[in-house]
Amino acid sequence: MVLYCASLMIPTQCLGRICLPEEHVALFIFGESMIDAGNNNYINTTTVLQSNIWPYGESYFKYPSGRASDGRLIPDFIAEYLKLPFVPPYLHPGYHRYTDGANFASAGAGALVETNRGLVIDLHTQFHYFEKMERLLRQKLGEAETMTLLSRALYFISIGTNEYLVPFTSNSTMLQSYSHEEYVGMVIGNMTTVIKEIYNKGGRKFAFLNVEPLGCIPLAKALKPGNGGACIEEMTALVKLHNKALSHVLQIQESQLKGFKYSKADLYSFVTERMKNRLKYGFKEGKMACCGSGPYRGVVNCGGKGSVKEYELCGNPSEYVFFDAGHPSEKAYQQLAKLMWDGDLNVTWPYGIKALVGHK
Ligand SMILES: *[C@@H]1O[C@H](CO)[C@@H](O)[C@H](O)[C@H]1NC(C)=O
Numbered sequence: 001m002v003l004y005c006a007s008l009m010i011p012t013q014c015l016g017r018i019c020l021p022e023e024h025v026a027l028f029i030f031g032e033s034m035i036d037a038g039n040n041n042y043i044n045t046t047t048v049l050q051s052n053i054w055p056y057g058e059s060y061f062k063y064p065s066g067r068a069s070d071g072r073l074i075p076d077f078i079a080e081y082l083k084l085p086f087v088p089p090y091l092h093p094g095y096h097r098y099t100d101g102a103n104f105a106s107a108g109a110g111a112l113v114e115t116n117r118g119l120v121i122d123l124h125t126q127f128h129y130f131e132k133m134e135r136l137l138r139q140k141l142g143e144a145e146t147m148t149l150l151s152r153a154l155y156f157i158s159i160g161t162n163e164y165l166v167p168f169t170s171n172s173t174m175l176q177s178y179s180h181e182e183y184v185g186m187v188i189g190n191m192t193t194v195i196k197e198i199y200n201k202g203g204r205k206f207a208f209l210n211v212e213p214l215g216c217i218p219l220a221k222a223l224k225p226g227n228g229g230a231c232i233e234e235m236t237a238l239v240k241l242h243n244k245a246l247s248h249v250l251q252i253q254e255s256q257l258k259g260f261k262y263s264k265a266d267l268y269s270f271v272t273e274r275m276k277n278r279l280k281y282g283f284k285e286g287k288m289a290c291c292g293s294g295p296y297r298g299v300v301n302c303g304g305k306g307s308v309k310e311y312e313l314c315g316n317p318s319e320y321v322f323f324d325a326g327h328p329s330e331k332a333y334q335q336l337a338k339l340m341w342d343g344d345l346n347v348t349w350p351y352g353i354k355a356l357v358g359h360k
């Protein structure tokens with residue numbers, strides 16, 4: 001039986017008393033600052049891990065929502081493609097429209113609880129919040145309809161960046177205690193645990209970002225100004241190891257978990273390509289950030305956060321690949337979101353998100 005929303009005359013499924021279009025796909029988001037829509041506005045953390053100050057958000061929202069860019073992030077564009085409203089931070093007071101999804105991501109978070117411990121919502125805690133939300137959904141919609149919602153939903157995950165950044169920016173000794181292979185193995189292992197937990201709750205469709213070319217971003221170059229603009233090779237080596245392990249583990253999950261499907265975007269190549277050939281992709285500046293200070297504007301103090309209050313801001317963020325020391329501009333995110341949705345196999349593998357979620 002096909003039901004119709006009275007006012008819209010489009011096919012719907014009725015979840016409990018909530019009437020949703022038949023193609024309805026909820027969007028659940030887990031990870032770090034690439035995709036945090038502002039959860040860190042609501043936790044005790046350091047200003048460096050928050051983006052709720054001007055000029056963050058200047059290009060699109062016109063206020064600093066907490067997103068670490070000048071405007072929308074990849075999940076915002078994906079939400080638009082899915083015909084959903086922007087998915088707010090889970091911790092946003094009063095937010096309960098979980099039938100559309102929720103964003104659990106936290107800037108600075110990692111798959112390892114040790115990463116920025118006490119300052120972020122780590123990946124395991126993000127999953128616990130998801131479980132809390134899921135219990136509320138079951139009360140509202142019932143078992144069967146919650147299962148339908150969760151199995152049709154898209155789970156968007158970006159994690160790992162901070163595991164390869166924090167050892168170079170703080171006095172953490174985590175990395176020194178292990179070989180690179182062991183360390184990457186723990187990151188991937190903990191991420192896989194959470195993927196399986198989501199799968200056990202009914203999740204089937206996953207989208208991933210691999211880790212950007214961290215060793216070459218403005219932040220890394222500013223860490224070693226004596227390097228004359230060279231990349232930090234050890235960081236690059238770790239990131240490459242991680243990205244290879246991620247590709248491998250996702251193939252394994254697809255073969256072992258019945259019905260598990262994924263789309264993995266190669267953020268590493270995407271950003272590297274634009275840093276090298278900025279003009280080809282419509283950017284004027286590929287190496288220096290729009291907002292920050294010091295070499296390559298790579299000091300993390302956009303908006304005056306951090307210890308150095310004086311910062312520089314470019315006139316037009318859409319001319320820059322990087323908005324701040326560590327994060328792409330809205331324009332770069334928009335380009336990637338489109339490639340991910342359409343399924344450009346140069347960047348996303350083995351499907352695009354549109355095909356993954358079965359949108360026509
Ligand atoms: C956050 O930190 C402040 C100051 O240290 C403290 O007063 C407050 O209780 C903390 N809030 C939470 C939710 O932990």
Ligand SMILES: *[C@@H]1O[C@H](CO)[C@@H](O)[C@H](O)[C@H]1NC(C)=O
Nearest residue numbers: 166167168169170171172173
């Ligand atoms: C690391 O430790 C040294 C010595 O205790 C200290 O001077 C330095 O500020 C610390 N660096 C960071 C990033 O915490």
Ligand SMILES: *[C@@H]1O[C@H](CO)[C@@H](O)[C@H](O)[C@H]1NC(C)=O
Nearest residue numbers: 112113114185186189190193
């Ligand atoms: C998860 O990370 C912890 C360190 O936080 C590590 O001891 C553990 O072995 C990791 N788990 C997996 C499955 O890799």
Ligand SMILES: *[C@@H]1O[C@H](CO)[C@@H](O)[C@H](O)[C@H]1NC(C)=O
Nearest residue numbers: 273339342343344345346347
């Ligand atoms: C994909 O990559 C190939 C080889 O690098 C290139 O020739 C082609 O133009 C790319 N396609 C798109 C849509 O970017």
